[in-house]
Amino acid sequence: MRVLVTDPITDVGLDVLRDAGHEVETGYELEGDDLLEAVSDANAMIVRSGTEVTEEVLTAAEDLVIVGRAGIGVDNIDIEAATDQGVIVANAPEGNVRAAAEHTVAMTFATARSIPEAHIRLKNGEWAKSDYLGTELNGKTMGVVGLGRVGQEVAKKLDALGMEVAAYDPYISEERAERIGAELVGLEESLERADFLTVHTPLTPETEGLIGEEELDTLGDGYLINCARGGVVDEEALATKVGDGTLAGAALDVFAEEPLSPDSSLLEYDEVIVTPHLGASTEAAQENVATSTADQVNAALAGEPVANALNAPSIDESAFPRLEPYIEIAETAGKVAAQLLDGRIENIEVVYEGEIADESIEFVTASALKGIFEPLKWQVNAVNAPQIADERGVDVTESKTRQSEDFQSLLSVTVSDDNGNEISVDGTLFADNDPRIVRVDGYRVDAIPHGNMVVTRNADEPGVIGFIGRVMGEYDVNIAGMFNARETIGGTALTVYNVDSPMPDEAKEDLEADERIIEINDITLNGQ
Known part of the structure; x- marks a missing residue:
């Protein structure tokens, strides 16, 4: 298989791909038509933030199975277009979490104690001790916008430093927030209470410009730190609020346009500390994201579930050996059911009985949908099968029960049309993970699904x-x-x-x- 790497990753990641037998091509300067030509026969693509993976790129890559993002943010990848094409999009969310969190804390200290300004003046021969009166973090309140992996790690570190953490995240439970030392509040309350505000959200249409002029006024004389994604904070409004004294200061590692223009108003004020997107720039983080991304590419090219897929069901690595045989059974049962039903499929039901009901079975259900749709000659895989069902108006239901009359675990796929006709196909595992079809339309059989x-x-x-x-x-x-x-x-x-x-x-x-x-x-x- 051919893997195209268009943004630099460490050699250890490239070696993981080569050791799996893949042909690895690097093209760090590719763009425009050259990029389209290079990706046209690629089976996998690895990028960081420098390459824009647009609908045009995805359309040109007819053999593409996966786009691996060596890092967290995926705003440079058209995930909707990738899903339409059946291409997995996966990131490496764990690899640089610690590095990004540590940089956030470092930037917080830097702006609270005016470290860069004092450093520069001393290097220039000035002993400006009396010009800087710092702010201690202990006893202060940190507002955290976004309690994802990095946000949670930051919250835990700041809680240990004696800060109160008032966090805003509409997608996390109060119990989870409390376990990491944060109090879950609304955005406005987080801004009102914060002495410091740190942002940890992805860049989406909903979060673009989330922190604007009004929010900065609510923050008042506090400090803003953004080591997440550029564009979440209105940079012009931020520069204005620091310049007129509304805000005490800011520290930014990310920007709406990178590299940051030398004409940016953010560079006019000593109270705004800037670094060139260094959040993940540690040796350990770079190795972690490279190997994690390479591992996911290898899994996708081997037809295995991808741990951090953003547009496809995933399976925990430890659970995969238990579920792998059921993936094939589900796809087979779907194929058989679809070909036996003489009518347009309107409804699909997937039922799990027995021990398998305790597992996370989203990928197994997606495989059943793939099997059902393949005989209809639709371009389908486990990535886009749920979306195809939705687009075609096919109603999909999924249920579990710990009870199973005859088998330790049983999987049943039922398809039906709008005339009330339906076909059910049941599968299970015998000893040594031997897969079998055990019922077809209610008839008990013992068929090898192969x-x-x-x-x-x-x-x-x-x-x-x-x-x-x-x-x-x-x-x-x-x-x-x-x-x-x-x-x-x-x-x-x-x-x-x-x-x-x-x-x-x-x-x-x-x-x-x-x-x-x-x-x-x-x-x-x-x-x-």
């Missing part, structure tokens, strides 16, 4: 199975296994055949010409 299958409904009469076998033999279709079930003696029987090759249309026509054959379906599954 390769080619033929599913027949026929009259439960002597000679029918022999007739089917004879026709298959005439067309050189070898039967590897057969599993027969019936409703009642003399009623309708359902048989699942594992065969070594697809059944020719002529064979199906010969079978269907016999009045004892009610229905016959030729199904191709995973592994072929």
Whole structure:
């Protein structure tokens, strides 16, 4: 597989990719048509903040499986377009958390004690001791906007320094905030109470300009620190408020436009401390994000779940060995159900029974949707399957129960149309994680979910199975296994055949010409 790396990452990350057998190409100056050409045959792409992964780039990359962001922020990646194309977008949120949090605390101290200004003046020969009266952090209130991974780490460090933490985050619970030493409040209250305000939100349409002139007035004579994403704070308003004395000072590591222009009004005031996006610039952080991103690219290219996928269900690394067999079962059950239903799929239900109900099964459900939609010739994978269901108006429900009558764990996929017709296919694991289809439309079977299958409904009469076998033999279709079930003696029987090759249309026509054959379906599954 070919991996295109368009922003620099450490060699240790590149080595992880090469050790997995991938061809790694670096192109740190690529842009425009050159970027489109380079990505056209790439299977994976790794970027930092320098490369804009636009809809045009994603459209040009027909073979792209994943875009890995070596860092946290993904505002340079069009995630909606990636999802439309079935491309995974994954970041490395843990790798630089500690580095970013430490830089935030360092910037807080720097602005509270005027460290850069005093340093410069002393280097210039001035002993300006009496010009700087610092502010202690102990006993002060830090307003934290955004309690994500970095925000939480900052809150914990500042709480340990004796600060009160008043945090705003509409997506976190009060209990979680309390566990890290923060009090959860509204944005306005956080601003009103804060002596210092630190911002830790991603840049989205909702957060762009979140801290503007009105919010800075509410902050009053406090200090603002932003080591998250440029654009969340209105930089012109910030410079004005520092310049007219409304704010005591500010410290910024990120900017709306980077590099920061030499003409920026932020550079006019000594009370505004600036650093050139150094939050993740430690040796440990760079190695962590590089290896984390490379590991996720390797997983995606191997067809495994990606731990930090932003637009696809993910599975914890420790849970993957337990769930991996069910991923294939779910996809297979979906394929079989979709091909057996003679009608437009309107509803999908995925039910988990027994021990599997204790697991996080979002990726398994997405795999079931992938299996259902593939026979319909839709361009689908586990990334865009939930979105495709939503766009096509297919109602998807998911349920769990710890009770299972016959099996330790059971997965059931049911598809139905608007006329009330429905088909259910159930799967489970036997000993040694041996996957099996154990029910089809209520008929108990024992079928191996692999390769080619033929599913027949026929009259439960002597000679029918022999007739089917004879026709298959005439067309050189070898039967590897057969599993027969019936409703009642003399009623309708359902048989699942594992065969070594697809059944020719002529064979199906010969079978269907016999009045004892009610229905016959030729199904191709995973592994072929």
